[in-house]
Amino acid sequence: MAILKWKRASYPEASSEFDSLNLFERFQDDWDRLFGWSGFPEASGLFDRSVSPPIDVVETENEVVLWADVPGLDKKDLELSVASNVLTLKGEKKSPAKAEKDKDRVYRDETWTGSFHRSLSLPDSVDSDRVSAEFRDGVLKVTLAKKAEHKPRQIPVAVR
């Protein structure tokens, strides 16, 4: 095992990129590097067993955008509803067709199957009537517009 120089440069500076998840990922990277594990099988790691799709939510000035990784799901397997500011995502990740028949010949399976149900509280400012959803390449993207009264407004200051 080679002794490697600790690289501070690989750490993000205290910016918007810095968050605990990122820190953990970097820790995992360093840990792998320390023990010389090449390509730690992340998808089958101890902390990577997911029972519901991972979700990202970003709030910008005009909207709240949500992304969910739902590989292998069809549009009809997903149910999305928004009531006031609570978003509910329901779905079923089915095992691929013929899976039962082929069960005895599956060599490796890291994927999960099953139904999931998740509710998320979004900021009060979202307008539940103006929601659009888009499904592409196994990623669900939901865009929720914000109510006008919650948007930041410029108040002109009159100089006398």
Place this chain on the structure above:
Amino acid sequence: MNEITKTDENRRSLVPASRVLEDNGKVQVRLEMPGVAQSDLEIRVEGSELTVTGKRQDPASHGTWLLRERRRGDFHKTFAVDSSIDLDKIDAELANGILTLTLPMKEAAKPRRIEIRSA
């Protein structure tokens, strides 16, 4: 080392969750790669190595993160392919974020039934 699988220093490489099964003289590999468009996917065969690379666009870089669970980075996976696989007949299909690779076995490597002659 880790650096080999990384496309650049600050870009993490993710190993897609896979499902490998043998079906009727074919090996089927399913890789979960959500967010990878067909144009950002590269499948290469070099010698007996099959490499799959899927580039993924990062979501918005501005705004406030309210929840952050999805892993960031590009997908990368290398398989060592057995000599029983016919490398010229590999088929790939991408649908709903799942890449399905079908690797047919060479005729000679398929299981065969041997008839027994009665003496």
